[in-house]
Amino acid sequence: MTSIGKGMLPVLLLMGLMNVGAGQAQSQSPPQNVIFILSDDHRYDYIGFHPESPDFLKTPGMDRMAEEGAHLANAFVTTSLCSPSRASILTGQYPFRHGVVDNNNVMPEGTPLFSEALQEAGYQTGYFGKWHIGHAHDDPQPGFDRWVSFRGQGVYYDPTLNIDGERRQVEGYITDLLTDYTLEWLEEVDRDQPFFAYLSHKAVHAEFEPAERHEGMYEEAQIPTPQSMKNIESNYEGKPDWVREQRYSWHGVEHMYHGRADHPQGIDEIIPRYSESLMGVDESISRVLDYLREQGLAENTLVIYMGDNGFMLGEHGLIDKRQAYEESMRVPMLAWSPGFIEAGSTIGENVLNIDITPTILDLAGGSMPSGHTVDGQSFLPLLGGKTVDDWRETFVYQYFWEHAFPHTPTTYAIRGDRYKYIYYHGVWDTNELYDLQEDPREMHNLIDVPAQQERVQRMRNEMFEIFEASGATDVKFRRPGGFQADERKLH
Template sequence: MKNLQRIGYLALTASILPGCSTQVKTEKIEKQPNIVFIMTDDHSYQTISAYGHTLSQLAPTPNIDRIAEQGIVFEQAFVENSLSTPSRACLMTGLYSHQNGQRTLGAGIDTTQTFFSELLQQNNYQTAVVGKWHMQSEPKGFDYYSVLNDQGEYYNPYFKDKGSNGEFKQEKGYATHLITNKSIDFIKNRDKDKPFCLLVHHKAPHRNWQPEPKYLNLYEDVEFPIPDTFYDNYDTRCEPAHVQDMTIDKTMTYVYDLKIYELADVKPYSEEWNVEGYKKEVTDQMTPEEIEVWNNAYHPKNQEFLKNKDSMTQDEILRWKYQRYLRDYLRCIKSIDDEVGRILDYLEKENLTENTIIVYTSDQGFYMGEHGWFDKRFMYEESMRTPLLIAYPKKIKAQSRTKALVQNIDYAPTFLSLAGIEKPKEMSGTTLEPLFGGEKPENWRTDLYYHYYDYPAIHQVRRHDGVRSDRFKLIHFYEQDSKGNYILNCNEFYDLEKDPKELNNLYNSKEYQEQVAYLQERLNTYRTQLKVDEY
């Protein structure tokens, strides 16, 4: 890899996010820390043991928990836009979606915006990204990259790097394992005279949750509990909650999601679109040996279900689907946890832990059957909230926790600040350093802005923006009329202290009109100061 000439630190003015202060260093630090940023795709906080949810106690994550034990758990970490590509753009730029251009899954990232990796690279860092990139732009600011094609495949995936001339080439193995191999190889072969920043971006546990061969039968005897809100009828909620297309009952498919490939061979089978394509998409990626292992695991279970299906009630079928979903999802998490352990073990073996910032997070939250759903997108807690664990022995006391409100636009400013680099004045996020002691500064932000844009699109979640404070949440759903004007659809308001599962919309409650008015004022302020152009 090329060695970069070290240049002087940038002298840029810091911006202040409404409701919080930004702390930026102006001096160089003696030894810049290494950064290992591990981000999974769709990993819910409910399935990480450090957060204490029942699911994670039945399917523990001991290696991810090592980061929590050595560092700090952020109990109120959130995303700005609960969708994969926009979330990645927020990470790289420290900007909201409308500022960086990536509002939806499709094209949009403004490549003229500065990526934090470029600033690290210009200031002595050797930089790398491995795994899921998922933006329609080339990775920039990286000395090394090896990234998956689009969403990537679980089995024998395709990667491209700087030496492949833009061509994706297939590699044999399971994606989670391959990404870790590449990440450790980068650390091994780095320029040891420089600090490094490594982004480890896993494909897992993204839909359709394909476990690696050794875990195909893991948790088969575990009965995962049904969420309290599993049979939610969305009473009091606005229309968007009623018309979404992301339920386990009606949206989750037998062939693609639940892997009952036997149905693809039934003629005619019209319950799903392109069932043969779904089956082919998976099996074409596998070796004959992998197909045999896969079939030996799934075929007997599938045959048992199909034999009994006609005599089962709709509720029994729904519960069966839920258990298959949870088991496959958590099998993928088991592999992630193993691979996180490999990276942590290597850092410890090489005596790199003391001067390395280790971050574990996801690009957003995910529904584990709450409200009867899977997927994300909504501003409700399960999708807006994301896991965030950070270990850095020099600055973070082990086993710390904080309830301070943080957001994924804060990652880039944090890395720059810890590296002694002033953030660009246009970056909206703020460094998380003031929280590393476990205490929340008096001038820390009191609320967060959220905005989801991707409609009409898969899962049919309506556009909305809103504000979440420590206790209350205001959501504004909107749509476009025939002339292209944005019009109000409906508002929702929740008291998260009394109603943490967001079942009771209090927008029109006389008791809460003062709080509703205050959050509406905050929402208007965000829209004005951030120059939001649709709502």
């Protein structure tokens, strides 16, 4: 094992090493076309085939994608929040580098996106769905020939869409509509040129509204209650104070969304609605795969599915995301490309949202502009069944405190294959260390265990060396979201 804290290597190599194969190499060359499907707030284990999935959940589309392709079983985001994660996907960079550190910051003008590099490589490109990077705008973005989006979080029914710069209200359910627009565009593209489609769903973001055909399908389901949700002393022994206090806040199970009538109330309501809303996304995946098969495009197209971040569903008394706990930072990821990806394979390497840009550009033969640092690395060889000797076994995570949601502190973390260290900045509270092999639900904080002190110090130093080497510790003061320049009034 190589120490990632030594030598101040470029961040691309500072993420550590892992040597886990992904099955036997396939004979076919990588496909040309790419469809990237992104969902919102879909956690890693809410997929029907997953061994930790609740018994009631059925996701035939995702199950099929795994059966015919690959399950990337250890996929994560480097910040578990919509705007930072989405910007990282498009740039291949950590949030501290691209500057979108929360949901209020827009990407600096001129920031290169991989869509622009795809166009330069001869690709036809289309964007369909939620943008939500920074403020609530929906204007067409660089690098996309076709643009269909909406402002902010949008709505589930009868949305107002920005279609190539013109807004109009469209009747229907948003998940279905975005899939329709994607497939219609695929009918229009020149089949003699490669294409890239970015299908970015609103689902399954709160306030969870399923399609009418899925309404109530899980209302009789037996809802799992996490052991760590129980309000007992043993569950909070060794935990930071902010975790227990957040239980009674906007993002806590005792007072979720402050009891607002337009939000689900209680885990027994939130989980069925969340799961029903996911069904539209699952059907969207099936429609895309069916279309590719029917049009003879399956052998020449790579489809990647992932969530933009995870979602807590009662663990440690919390809901939503932002935290460095597994349910928050870990996401589902599937890849499908018949003939290139071995059917039914599982890829065990740690794959991150910052890896999407280099992977797609690796396939397309494109590159980001000179001077643009890419923090991720291509996992295309892993999809093709190759072993990558210098793959990461360790990575870092950051979440920056938000004025609108002050309950969660600024969080730094470093996660290896077995241990995770979490450091809270700016609060007088307890840090955390977990043995993920023995304690996958992160119930027992080892931060004060004498036998773990050497590891605590080593992981803490390693984490800060990574951040310092890449300029991540140069924290800038930001105006809190909601404050206007001409009035110090919070809206």
